[in-house]
Amino acid sequence: MSQDPGLASWLQLSLTPGLTSATLRKLLQQFGLPQAVLGRKRAELAAFVPAAGLAALDSEPVASAVTRALEWSAQVGHAVITLADDTYPRLLLEIADPPPLLYARGRVELLARSALAIVGSRNATQQGSANAEAFARTLSATGLTIVSGLALGIDAAAHRGGLDGPGSTIAVLGTGIDILYPQRNAGLAGEIAQRGLLVSEFPLGTAPAAHNFPRRNRLISGLARGCLVVEAAVASGSLITARAAAEQGREVFAVPGSIHSPLAKGCHALIKSGAKLVESAEDVLTELSGFRPSGYASTREPARDAAPAEGLLAHMGHDPVDVDSLCSRAGLSAEQVSSELLRLELDGRVAALPGGLYQRLEKEGRR
Amino acid sequence: MSQDPGLASWLQLSLTPGLTSATLRKLLQQFGLPQAVLGRKRAELAAFVPAAGLAALDSEPVASAVTRALEWSAQVGHAVITLADDTYPRLLLEIADPPPLLYARGRVELLARSALAIVGSRNATQQGSANAEAFARTLSATGLTIVSGLALGIDAAAHRGGLDGPGSTIAVLGTGIDILYPQRNAGLAGEIAQRGLLVSEFPLGTAPAAHNFPRRNRLISGLARGCLVVEAAVASGSLITARAAAEQGREVFAVPGSIHSPLAKGCHALIKSGAKLVESAEDVLTELSGFRPSGYASTREPARDAAPAEGLLAHMGHDPVDVDSLCSRAGLSAEQVSSELLRLELDGRVAALPGGLYQRLEKEGRR
Numbered sequence: 251m252s253q254d255p256g257l258a259s260w261l262q263l264s265l266t267p268g269l270t271s272a273t274l275r276k277l278l279q280q281f282g283l284p285q286a287v288l289g290r291k292r293a294e295l296a297a298f299v300p301a302a303g304l305a306a307l308d309s310e311p312v313a314s315a316v317t318r319a320l321e322w323s324a325q326v327g328h329a330v331i332t333l334a335d336d337t338y339p340r341l342l343l344e345i346a347d348p349p350p351l352l353y354a355r356g357r358v359e360l361l362a363r364s365a366l367a368i369v370g371s372r373n374a375t376q377q378g379s380a381n382a383e384a385f386a387r388t389l390s391a392t393g394l395t396i397v398s399g400l401a402l403g404i405d406a407a408a409h410r411g412g413l414d415g416p417g418s419t420i421a422v423l424g425t426g427i428d429i430l431y432p433q434r435n436a437g438l439a440g441e442i443a444q445r446g447l448l449v450s451e452f453p454l455g456t457a458p459a460a461h462n463f464p465r466r467n468r469l470i471s472g473l474a475r476g477c478l479v480v481e482a483a484v485a486s487g488s489l490i491t492a493r494a495a496a497e498q499g500r501e502v503f504a505v506p507g508s509i510h511s512p513l514a515k516g517c518h519a520l521i522k523s524g525a526k527l528v529e530s531a532e533d534v535l536t537e538l539s540g541f542r543p544s545g546y547a548s549t550r551e552p553a554r555d556a557a558p559a560e561g562l563l564a565h566m567g568h569d570p571v572d573v574d575s576l577c578s579r580a581g582l583s584a585e586q587v588s589s590e591l592l593r594l595e596l597d598g599r600v601a602a603l604p605g606g607l608y609q610r611l612e613k614e615g616r617r
Numbered sequence: 618m619s620q621d622p623g624l625a626s627w628l629q630l631s632l633t634p635g636l637t638s639a640t641l642r643k644l645l646q647q648f649g650l651p652q653a654v655l656g657r658k659r660a661e662l663a664a665f666v667p668a669a670g671l672a673a674l675d676s677e678p679v680a681s682a683v684t685r686a687l688e689w690s691a692q693v694g695h696a697v698i699t700l701a702d703d704t705y706p707r708l709l710l711e712i713a714d715p716p717p718l719l720y721a722r723g724r725v726e727l728l729a730r731s732a733l734a735i736v737g738s739r740n741a742t743q744q745g746s747a748n749a750e751a752f753a754r755t756l757s758a759t760g761l762t763i764v765s766g767l768a769l770g771i772d773a774a775a776h777r778g779g780l781d782g783p784g785s786t787i788a789v790l791g792t793g794i795d796i797l798y799p800q801r802n803a804g805l806a807g808e809i810a811q812r813g814l815l816v817s818e819f820p821l822g823t824a825p826a827a828h829n830f831p832r833r834n835r836l837i838s839g840l841a842r843g844c845l846v847v848e849a850a851v852a853s854g855s856l857i858t859a860r861a862a863a864e865q866g867r868e869v870f871a872v873p874g875s876i877h878s879p880l881a882k883g884c885h886a887l888i889k890s891g892a893k894l895v896e897s898a899e900d901v902l903t904e905l906s907g908f909r910p911s912g913y914a915s916t917r918e919p920a921r922d923a924a925p926a927e928g929l930l931a932h933m934g935h936d937p938v939d940v941d942s943l944c945s946r947a948g949l950s951a952e953q954v955s956s957e958l959l960r961l962e963l964d965g966r967v968a969a970l971p972g973g974l975y976q977r978l979e980k981e982g983r984r
Contacts, residue, residue: 270944505876509873518894521894522893
């Protein structure tokens, strides 16, 4: 094995038990890159690393784990991406606790794309899964990469929809990247490894453990510009992802549903606390300012020009005016004018002012 | 007929064709109460009243209409309420175009109550009607009066729910108060006249006309502290009511639904533009600040105290702290601490600060 000695050092530090990623970042800040850290006397590191970590650092088990990870990363389609790499996702550098390294399998270039997280319940309804897949397919068609967690239900549907378009999909695992979980998504994981990307921050061989999934969720939101929740119960993992997204400054979107559906309650709670209600992929694109979709034809109808009301607008000029004046100007009854004014208000063409006055609102120029 | 000569004057001015309510208010401002207005020389009024209106003012048809209205108002349970009456609803005085008078049938004292408007589609789904009735029943039980428009569908369901509680219900008609429309709600209208209140601003005998209904909608919202939309298509009358409510400074509430339901689209449009998403009557009460429900037992569960996380909170003190410090303080692994911190964040008990620090948030004292 002739591999980058820098990567071996990154792996050695990150695979040492008791040496957290926060500690690792402190060491990098103090001493420079991992090779430089490891070149230091162990006594110098003792000010930063707990005793147990220090004892493990040069142990045989850590050395074996490093060798195993290097072997894994040497295989075709595999990569280990460190904080120092150009391919490390820029958006992850913004979050509170960026992982020192990511194990990746598939198309690493997807990490540089604009992405949207789509998450939701493992016990999704059929309609919920269909919604997730449809949102993902439409957004992937515009070039957005769909990020999710490879769980059953909404996650799997989102990945499937993402795979159908040029945006493709990224699955962020809560296990080691070499562990297949859940088994029922084995086929999907294989497709994602071929046409999308699997990533994990956890060491190879990390088995599924409940406490790793909330931690993983911050990467799902962290990799994306926004997070869309399709179906979620209250106090569910999807809400942890949405919370993480909000704290990371990402847009949070939620799909509403019946007030009698337990899987709509999580989405409704998000909307109540400020998430954007979305009914369509276009709603998401409207909010993701700065993202320029490729080849996306708007499905929104052009604004209707309410023909009968246009005449009234012509009589309004640009100053506030009362109903009586409009009646004489337009030759209409007060009832007709009032009714037209209400329609124009509903269209956002006129505003009602205090004192019974109305003012015409200018339409924005077409851009 | 020995009746209040003041009322006859109010009726004479308001029943004169071509004399709008805006003109009537100008006359009141200039000359005082209607009796004083009518005591003026007609030449003096000409500066305010269009020629056609002036010609009609003292005509026989207007005199007949006044007589008819006085006879109507003399019947048991009937009333004509003018802007100058103590019983005129205070909230209506706040709107842009308060009607000079209201024809009322039933319990006039309901106009002094805190009220909520509930409106929605005439073509409501069964579930939508059941929702409207349930919201109305629960809110009427707290003492809120339910205001709606006596239409089929959501309106009728809201009135039925309101009638079931002490808050009762007010129906605002888009026709003369002596005109039964729609016929299918005849039984309901009779019940409301007995145990609730029917009101209309339109002269007796006014037949249903499309342009009167948007105008009527501003009174539905104007009489209430807030407006709840249960099911509504886009560009529907319910949205006109909601828009009027927003312009009148009332709270707007909307019940969400499936993104595939045409009758949820109006509600979703409202939520996107700032209306409060509500799932329960309690959601409405939470927002209607200042209204003190009577005998209303909260259905909200007390905040769960997440037992395992409590221990971590005890180790947090009140200053920002990093994960490593918490690990040593609590004797837990970094994974355990991170996972507990995420749960505490979700509960709103701790906040994540920049630089990987966490701070405990104090719970508000129980009130």
